[in-house]
Amino acid sequence: MKTALLKSLALSTACIVAAGVASAQDAVVHAGHVLAVPGEGYLTQQTITVKDGRIVSIQPGYKSGAKGAPVIDLKSAYVLPGLIDSHVHITGENGPDERLKSFTDSAVDTAFDGAAFAKVTLEAGFTTVQDVGAGNDTIFGLRDAIARGAVVGPRMRAAGQAISVTGGHGDVNGYSSPVMKLFTGTNVCNGADDCRRAVRQQVKEGADIIKITATGGVLSNTSAGLEQQFSQDELVAIVEAAHAMGRQVTAHAHGKGGVNAALRAGIDSIEHGTYLDDESIALFKEHGATLVPTVLAGATVTGWTNEPWLPEASRKKAAIVGPLMLDMLRRAREGGVNVAFGTDTGVSRHGENAKEFALMVQAGFTPEEAIRSATVTASRHLEMETDIGTLEAGKYADLIAVTADPLKKITELESVDFVMKGGVVHKGLN
Numbered sequence: 001m002k003t004a005l006l007k008s009l010a011l012s013t014a015c016i017v018a019a020g021v022a023s024a025q026d027a028v029v030h031a032g033h034v035l036a037v038p039g040e041g042y043l044t045q046q047t048i049t050v051k052d053g054r055i056v057s058i059q060p061g062y063k064s065g066a067k068g069a070p071v072i073d074l075k076s077a078y079v080l081p082g083l084i085d086s087h088v089h090i091t092g093e094n095g096p097d098e099r100l101k102s103f104t105d106s107a108v109d110t111a112f113d114g115a116a117f118a119k120v121t122l123e124a125g126f127t128t129v130q131d132v133g134a135g136n137d138t139i140f141g142l143r144d145a146i147a148r149g150a151v152v153g154p155r156m157r158a159a160g161q162a163i164s165v166t167g168g169h170g171d172v173n174g175y176s177s178p179v180m181k182l183f184t185g186t187n188v189c190n191g192a193d194d195c196r197r198a199v200r201q202q203v204k205e206g207a208d209i210i211k212i213t214a215t216g217g218v219l220s221n222t223s224a225g226l227e228q229q230f231s232q233d234e235l236v237a238i239v240e241a242a243h244a245m246g247r248q249v250t251a252h253a254h255g256k257g258g259v260n261a262a263l264r265a266g267i268d269s270i271e272h273g274t275y276l277d278d279e280s281i282a283l284f285k286e287h288g289a290t291l292v293p294t295v296l297a298g299a300t301v302t303g304w305t306n307e308p309w310l311p312e313a314s315r316k317k318a319a320i321v322g323p324l325m326l327d328m329l330r331r332a333r334e335g336g337v338n339v340a341f342g343t344d345t346g347v348s349r350h351g352e353n354a355k356e357f358a359l360m361v362q363a364g365f366t367p368e369e370a371i372r373s374a375t376v377t378a379s380r381h382l383e384m385e386t387d388i389g390t391l392e393a394g395k396y397a398d399l400i401a402v403t404a405d406p407l408k409k410i411t412e413l414e415s416v417d418f419v420m421k422g423g424v425v426h427k428g429l430n
């Protein structure tokens with residue numbers, strides 16, 4: 001069935017497949033089932049008209065387009081808005097050579113790695129991502145190259161370097177003292193004034209959003225625990241300085257002390273949230289904050305507790321944190337916390353982002369709720385809801401298709417058959 005559909009796609013639209021970088025071409029899409037607004041169920045037998053990279057209309061019935069506009073035949077497929085991952089590290093992938101690469105690779109080498117990962121991510125159906133931790137030059141360069149069409153990849157909002165206290169999760173850890181001195185960046189701050197400085201520096205260098213490491217983390221090579229690292233006055237200063245310059249702040253946080261302190265300081269979102277409790281759930285709702293759960297990262301590091309390449313300090317933390325994350329997400333959902341889909345991909349392998357969906361369903365989400373969190377909710381979290389997140393007139397023509405119903409079998413999204421971003425077809429047709 002899949003082969004037959006792919007063949008028919010190949011015949012109808014081979015002329016507009018993007019072999020490398022291509023510009024958008026006007027087209028009409030005949031879609032058998034469309035989840036135009038995830039959460040509101042399918043429309044059936046629709047025509048999506050695409051012009052200049054955006055959706056012009058979605059109308060019932062199969063209509064022909066303007067003269068010469070190709071018809072993309074997705075009549076036997078399920079069409080969804082392009083997926084959004086709110087937490088990736090697109091310039092790297094954890095593994096045995098990661099620590100060595102920090103010595104051998106230049107920012108340019110890393111950007112080229114990132115370009116390859118960006119292509120894989122887009123072809124997996126993720127048409128927009130938020131990168132929340134990478135070298136400034138590398139990630140801002142890659143983001144801008146994708147935006148101007150020089151590199152194939154998802155739309156991107158990027159934080160650059162995460163801001164950290166000295167010795168914290170986002171600092172350089174576990175090397176000899178001279179090496180750590182050499183690698184320490186402007187992202188490390190101590191005290192409220194210094195942390196305002198670090199925020200302003202990140203904005204100056206090109207950050208779309210400020211990422212901080214509010215607590216310890218699993219993959220930093222230090223046995224500094226998983227609890228609060230920034231003090232309350234530092235957190236308040238960071239949020240004030242970022243908001244004053246029109247930037248949201250998101251906090252990596254595992255321990256509940258750090259989760260709750262960040263929420264009290266007015267943080268916009270929490271990444272991971274492993275030990276969140278009833279007080280955290282109340283704070284999320286009181287402050288209108290969003291949780292980005294990254295349960296795929298938990299599942300991934302759970303499998304690494306005997307890996308010899310992982311430093312011992314990280315192995316110990318992985319064994320503690322990994323198995324707790326699914327239950328964290330269950331508590332958050334039952335408590336009514338706003339959840340935006342995010343995977344921490346780069347811990348797991350690029351292109352496998354959609355494995356998060358099945359884990360969300362294990363934690364109690366319906367398939368449609370999980371898809372809504374990766375479209376409607378994530379688009380609002382990224383402040384891009386006027387352009388992406390649903391299939392509606394005026395938004396970018398970012399759409400994907402699969403051959404079986406993902407509301408019946410969510411793992412169908414792990415092998416997306418068709419990807420269009422901004423009216424350019426990137427997958428499914430050759």
Ligand SMILES: [Zn+2]
Binds near residue numbers: 087088132133344
């Ligand atoms: Zn991360």
